[in-house]
Amino acid sequence: MFFVLNPVELLQGFSAALELSLGGVQKHQWRVALIAAYMADELALDAEEKQDLIYTALIHDIGTNVSWKEHLLSLHQQGNDRMYQHAEHGYQLLKESRLFKRLAPYIRHHHDAWNGMGSNPVRLTGEAIPLISRIICLADAIEISVRDNEFIFTQYKQVVEYIQAHSGTIFDPQLVNIFERVSRKEAFWLDIANPFSFQNFFDSISIYGKSQYSIEDIMEIADIWATIVDRNDPFTGKHSHRVADVSEYVARAKGFSEDEVILLRISGLLHDLGKLAVSNEILTKPDKLTKSEFFIIKQHPYYTYQILQAIEGLQIIAKWAAYHHETLDGEGYPFHLGARELSLGSRIVAVADIFTALTERRPYHADFSWGEVRHIMTGMAERGKIDKSLVELLFVNEQELNTLVKKTSGQ
Numbered sequence: 120m121f122f123v124l125n126p127v128e129l130l131q132g133f134s135a136a137l138e139l140s141l142g143g144v145q146k147h148q149w150r151v152a153l154i155a156a157y158m159a160d161e162l163a164l165d166a167e168e169k170q171d172l173i174y175t176a177l178i179h180d181i182g183t184n185v186s187w188k189e190h191l192l193s194l195h196q197q198g199n200d201r202m203y204q205h206a207e208h209g210y211q212l213l214k215e216s217r218l219f220k221r222l223a224p225y226i227r228h229h230h231d232a233w234n235g236m237g238s239n240p241v242r243l244t245g246e247a248i249p250l251i252s253r254i255i256c257l258a259d260a261i262e263i264s265v266r267d268n269e270f271i272f273t274q275y276k277q278v279v280e281y282i283q284a285h286s287g288t289i290f291d292p293q294l295v296n297i298f299e300r301v302s303r304k305e306a307f308w309l310d311i312a313n314p315f316s317f318q319n320f321f322d323s324i325s326i327y328g329k330s331q332y333s334i335e336d337i338m339e340i341a342d343i344w345a346t347i348v349d350r351n352d353p354f355t356g357k358h359s360h361r362v363a364d365v366s367e368y369v370a371r372a373k374g375f376s377e378d379e380v381i382l383l384r385i386s387g388l389l390h391d392l393g394k395l396a397v398s399n400e401i402l403t404k405p406d407k408l409t410k411s412e413f414f415i416i417k418q419h420p421y422y423t424y425q426i427l428q429a430i431e432g433l434q435i436i437a438k439w440a441a442y443h444h445e446t447l448d449g450e451g452y453p454f455h456l457g458a459r460e461l462s463l464g465s466r467i468v469a470v471a472d473i474f475t476a477l478t479e480r481r482p483y484h485a486d487f488s489w490g491e492v493r494h495i496m497t498g499m500a501e502r503g504k505i506d507k508s509l510v511e512l513l514f515v516n517e518q519e520l521n522t523l524v525k526k527t528s529g530q
């Protein structure tokens with residue numbers, strides 16, 4: 120089975136997910152990519168290098184797992200460990216990936232200073248730093264210096280002066296010269312400030328069109344994103360992977376084809392992608408949530424859907440993954456769909472999510488015995504919430520389920 124997807128759409132979607140995770144960062148990575156593209160044109164980079172630069176820019180902070188406020192603070196204190204940690208985490212996440220390992224070293228060095236200062240143990244100096252990393256380092260600093268609440272033409276000089284002041288220390292002096300040339304173009308600053316310029320930008324970098332991805336490629340991408348979602352959830356740690364295991368198990372028991380089973384695994388891995396929009400403080404709160412905190416949590420399947428459905432070719436996965444809090448009686452959230460709209464794939468992920476949540480140790484509920492889990496889920500099926508046939512299927516083979524529970528609850 121193959122997917123024909125536009126890689127820009129794929130990265131755009133996932134960089135949007137990252138933006139959500141940073142809690143209010145306004146399109147940081149999109150803007151860094153846009154600035155980097157201007158630099159690439161001025162440097163006359165060849166098409167392939169420009170593409171790698173833009174793709175890296177779109178996900179360069181993939182290793183960040185702190186709030187954007189903290190992230191921003193760490194960036195303003197040149198040379199502190201935090202700043203390097205997220206670059207290293209990003210490298211570790213992608214270095215084994217067939218699709219992205221080419222970009223991993225660029226991410227690793229995107230905060231290395233030109234003169235070698237700083238505490239990054241693996242840092243490089245001067246021209247040993249990959250050019251793509253040097254451009255992102257500069258573009259990142261430009262983006263962070265732009266203030267959204269101020270007219271762009273009254274502040275751009277300050278941004279240029281800030282960059283010039285660090286030429287030869289943090290930034291490659293040759294790139295600073297190139298940036299000075301770029302900075303004379305009013306359109307450059309207007310593109311940064313104009314919230315509607317991004318669609319044009321993404322259209323302009325989509326010229327290479329769609330590529331073919333294998334189902335294993337998509338699984339690998341889903342796995343990376345599940346790891347990012349799960350690391351924000353210290354209580355369960357591996358929730359997305361467990362939901363994927365259970366979804367796969369139920370799909371197989373239901374007689375799905377091998378390709379469909381893998382699609383369900385992918386949907387399980389991605390179901391909580393929108394949780395990146397929920398701050399760590401709320402996700403890890405040990406006490407009961409307030410009403411407004413609960414509303415914030417309830418946004419997550421909406422964002423899972425928004426991100427995935429925008430990637431043409433992933434629409435089925437979007438529905439299977441994002442409808443996991445919908446119920447057959449139409450009382451679920453956020454779309455209030457009913458039995459007619461909820462396909463088997465969506466119903467499987469919903470059942471897998473509930474089962475996983477009940478068998479995981481969480482601070483706000485006691486450990487349930489297996490009999491209790493079955494009782495709770497049968498009750499939900501009887502009240503018209505979840506698919507009865509799937510709940511029965513889940514509990515049909517006690518021995519297999521035992522093995523699965525052990526695996527999924529990490530016992």
Ligand SMILES: [Fe+2]
Pocket residue numbers: 179180205206229230259
């Ligand atoms: Fe960064």
Ligand SMILES: [Fe+2]
Pocket residue numbers: 390391419420443444472
């Ligand atoms: Fe969820």
Ligand SMILES: [Fe+2]
Pocket residue numbers: 358362390391472
């Ligand atoms: Fe979940």
